[in-house]
Amino acid sequence: MRSFEHVRAHTVDEALEALGDDWNTRVLAGGTDLLHEMKQGTVIAERLVDIKQIPELGKIEDGNGEVSVGALSRISTLEENALVRARLPILVQAAAEVASPQLRNMGTVAGNVLQRPRCWYYRDRHTVCLRRGGKLCFAAMGDNSRHAIFGAAPCSMVCPSDLAPALVALGAKVEIAGPKGRHEMLLQETFRTPKQDPRRENCLGPSDILTGFRIPEPAPGSRGVFLKARERRVWDFALASVAAQVQTDGDNTVTSAGIVLGGVAPNPWVSQKAQETLAGEKLTEEVCRAAADAAVSEAKAMKHNGYKIDLTRTLVERALTELRG
Ligand SMILES: Cc1cc2nc3c(=O)[nH]c(=O)nc-3n(C[C@H](O)[C@H](O)[C@H](O)COP(=O)(O)OP(=O)(O)OC[C@H]3O[C@@H](n4cnc5c(N)ncnc54)[C@H](O)[C@@H]3O)c2cc1C
Structure with a gap:
């Protein structure tokens, strides 16, 4: 690991002053991803x-119908916080699925959402793939068993964060502080597809700091569930995950639905098809099945990741079945 300068900021303004306008300077939160990348040389x-x-x-x-979660809140704090447990159970479920207790104690909410891809080609310091400034996505013709089934071109990495799909399903906004001041935007709109930018996953620049999240309190009649499939029962990234947040009226008819998939696309994948299938329908067994079919209707498998289509379909059906009660 090369030596570097460590600057401790005590206010957001101090941090902004210390940041530069290129990626030679980085924001350090819990360090569980960034320091690992620096040790690996990526x-x-x-x-x-x-x-x-x-x-x-x-x-x-708690404030104005929203829960505000500071960027540096630990993932373990989300799991334990009484307000989050009462209002945003889907976020508690997602937090509990992240890594191990030790990593949840160190890792922050913003760091989790902004962590870099886990693609083994990206993480290999000797392989200069498209995301690291090269010309090729090696997964396209190599081992793509953990890679994307949606939006895979020109880079097929997947979003590794468990919190991001749940936050998107809840309609979370983020607050960003930068050289031009502070602004707020929908988390979903911060993401960049590989077509938009093959090197970065979101719109934050090197002199920006994500300061927090504002999560609207779900309306009465809303309920959500987060499910994740992984290869091993101990810490492991999602092969596929689903965050399903559904609002129904007294008749069990869906008035709004957020179906967001993780581990299957370069960004949290909002399944418009599944959401359209659910809208205005009673949450019956047939509708849950139809929405699960719709969720994967546009999926495209590569050579080694066809299993992800069935896995994702099953997760969506299981999540919706749980929400039927
Ligand atoms: C063994 C292992 C298993 C894991 N398993 C999972 C898993 O199953 N599910 C899952 O979701 N995650 C998993 N992770 C990832 C882990 O959750 C993240 O490493 C952690 O959440 C990152 O948070 P951090 O605070 O340590 O971020 P850091 O490492 O400090 O930062 C991560 C990135 O975000 C940037 N950053 C951080 N905070 C800000 C901010 N406020 N503003 C602007 N930029 C910022 C940093 O510059 C860096 O690029 C795993 C990690 C490891 C090492």
Whole structure:
């Protein structure tokens, strides 16, 4: 690991001042992903701006029909926080599926959403793939068993975050502080497809800091579930996951649905097809099955990842069946 400068910021303004306008300077939160990348040599940074000592970024608060979750909130805190448990159970379920207790104690919510791809070609320092500035996605012709079945061109990595699909299904907004001030946008709109930018997964630039999330309180009649399939029962990234957040009226008719898939696309994949299939329908066994079929109707398998289509279909059907009650 190369030596680097470590700058400890105590306010967001101090952190913004210490950040540069290129990726030689990086934001350091829990460090569970960034330091690993630096040790592996896939990231070379000259300076890290450590934001862990900024108290305002660690708070979880209730306000104006929203729950605000500071960027530095630990993933384990989400699991334990009474407000999150009462209002956003789907987020608690997703948090409980992340890695191991030790990593959940170190890893932050923003760090989880902004973690870099786990694609084995991207993570190999000797392989300069498209995402690292090369010309080719090696997974396209290599081992693509963990790769995307949606939106795979020109890079087929998958979004590794368990929290991101749940936050998108809840309609979360993010607050971003940068050189031009602070602004807010839907989390879903921060993501960049490989076609838009094969090197970055989101719109944050090197001088931006994600300061927090604002999550609208789900309306009465809403319920959600997060399910994840992985190869091993101990810590492992999702082969596929689904965050399903559904609102029904007194008649069990769906008035709104958020079906967001993880581990199967470069970004959290909002399944418009499944959502359309559910809209205005009673949540019957047939409708759950039809929505699961619709969720994978546009999936495209590569040579080694065809199993993900059946797996995703089954997860969606199982999640919706749980929501039928
Ligand atoms: C063995 C292992 C197993 C794992 N399994 C899972 C799993 O099953 N599911 C899952 O979802 N994740 C998993 N992870 C990933 C883990 O959850 C992340 O490493 C962790 O959440 C990252 O949070 P952090 O605070 O440590 O981020 P850091 O490592 O500090 O940062 C990660 C990235 O985000 C940037 N960043 C962080 N915070 C901000 C901010 N506020 N503003 C701007 N940029 C920021 C950093 O510059 C860096 O690029 C696993 C990790 C490991 C090592």
